[in-house]
Every structure is written in structure tokens, then in C-alpha cells.
Amino acid sequence: MSLAEFTIPTAIAEPGMTVRELFTECVKADVAGLPFRAANGKFAGKASIRQIVTEVCIPQAMIEHARLLGDSIEALRLSLNREQSLFDLTIDDYLIHDAAYISPASPLAKALATMESYKTTYVFVIDAEQNYYGTLGIVSLARCLLKRNP
DSSP states (O other): OOGGGGOBOOOOBOTTOBHHHHHHHHHHHTOSEEEEEOTTSOEEEEEEHHHHHHHHHSOHHHHHTGGGOOSOOGGGOOOHHHHHHHHHSBGGGGOBSSOOEEOTTSOHHHHHHHHHHHTOSEEEEEOTTOOEEEEEEHHHHHHHHHHHOO
16 A cells, blocks of 8 residues: 555645745645745745744734633734735745655555654655655545545
């Protein structure tokens, strides 16, 4: 069994990609992030919706005290102008350079262990020659297992 059969094909994030393009590709594939390929052709991290939204839209103090916040914090609502300017940013300043990659030849148990070690629910399946197969997510894995075992 190859992990490639469990992957979701996605686009690849590259330098200069806008946040709008990233969000569009992630939503289209129903994934939370894309692998980032640097200008030299090597995979060098990931671009994550969560990372960008966290850095751009949420003050650190809110994250630290989230359990204390109420539901009516009007002053901290994301304005339409702020939303629009977010989409024009490039992803370059918001990359996570320590991303989880796994070979398509790896066993499923290694993929799951890698997800746990990176504290994520998805990994990118990339072979030694830098060929990208797709994203292996915990939900796509469950979907495939259910299909094979109706």
C-alpha cells in the first residue's frame, strides 16, 4: 500500500503567492495548508491558513487569555477593509519552515506518528526526488478507510 492512495492532490505554494490564492487553493482541496516550494525547487515548509489568520488577525494577548474573553468584543471585530488587505498580502512572511513531510513508501503508522510528533492533522507526501503527491490528512485517511471497508 502506498500512502499516495490516501492523499488529496493540491496546489503547491510558491514565493509571491497571495493569501487570497492560498485560501482559494486550500478551500478548493479542503485542506488547511499547502507545501511551500522555494525558488530553488526544494520544499521548504508550508503555508497554513491557521498561521496567517493567527499572526494577522489575533493579538497575542487574546490567544493567551481566550478562555476569559466574552462574546461581544466589538472593538476587535475584523473590518471589511482589514479582510480585503489581508488577501493582498503575500504568504512569504507567514511560512512555517518546519513542516511534516513523508515519503509515499512510508507505512501508514509512520505517517500517523509523524502527524503526532508535529502536532498536526496532516502531512505532505513527497518523494526523494521532490515529487509532490499530495496532502495526507487525518480526515482524508478516515474517508479512504471507510470507502475500503463499507
